[in-house]
Amino acid sequence: MTNPEHFGIMPTPTLSNPTPPMKSTALPFRRNPLQAAFTLMEMMLVLAIIALLIAIGAVTLGEVDENAKFTAAEAQMNTIKTAIVQYKTLNRSLPPSLEALVTPPGNARVKRKLVEENGILDPWGNKYQYRTPGRQSGGAYDLYCMGPDGKDGGDDDIYLD
Template sequence: MTIPSRRHPAAFTLIELMAVITIIVILAGLVIGGMGYVSEKQAREKAKVQIALLSKAIEEYKIDMGAYPGTTTAFGGTAATAASGDASQVLYQALFKEGFDYTNPNTPPANWGTKATKIYLTELDPRNSKQGWVNPSTATVPPANLKIIDPWGANYRYRTGNNAQNPDFDLWSMGKDGKSRPDTPNHAENRDDIRNF
């Protein structure tokens, strides 16, 4: 005689459910971690491209003006320093704002002996800043006090003259950590800096 077996309805055991949940959590962690890495790599590449474009514009400025932006020849005899974000504002004015003012019929050309007469980097226009180089502005005349910012929202650093490591100029982003020691190249705070020197 055969004993009828009791059939249990098909279901997952607790161990099977825990295994599936563990696999899902591990996969989600890998995806989220990978997205952070990709986002950081994208920001670094964007900063490298921006530094290359800024460097090219600075060199064009020097060819036209005979000196780099912020040297004693321009900006009332004050040299650009990296100690504050003011050097970033000096670059914005030299590479975009002065050329805009010269070509704008609402701003009379006066005292243009030491000022740029053309726009060297149109991407710095705050009215059409798709790259996020400067804070957007809807004013018809762009403000003069804008600063050029890196992908992490900090000012680009720039120095020239005796302060520079390069014979011409230094240009850099402090990177994700926002810290930099430009005079000490091997310092730990410089690990994530993106530089032209």
């Protein structure tokens, strides 16, 4: 038989008395049994903080939603303004009302829907206001939104420039 050392294989020594694993010398963390759980005050404090964070988040989201509605109203009014210009180009006169952009009147030269019916409603569900001749801007017409309160002439009215 050949010698295993001849092939570069060394026999592994066996230990007759293996050393036991070392014991940890660190002391285990000991907690006073009276302090084993959170106190009622600690739990109430955590719940109060969570409630405060939720309230702040709700107020912030409400403000973001309201700002988005104002932005949407301005964008919709620009779309209506474009439809008014198209109506004037096609019919050689301003529309008598915003409804004429949805359903052209019988005397209109070109009978074509320029705005969807829900396109003349603002984000608060009220109709956009159209007045000809214009008083606010000094132009041929006024186009505006009554804002969140739905009342004409309030501080929250949005006029298209």
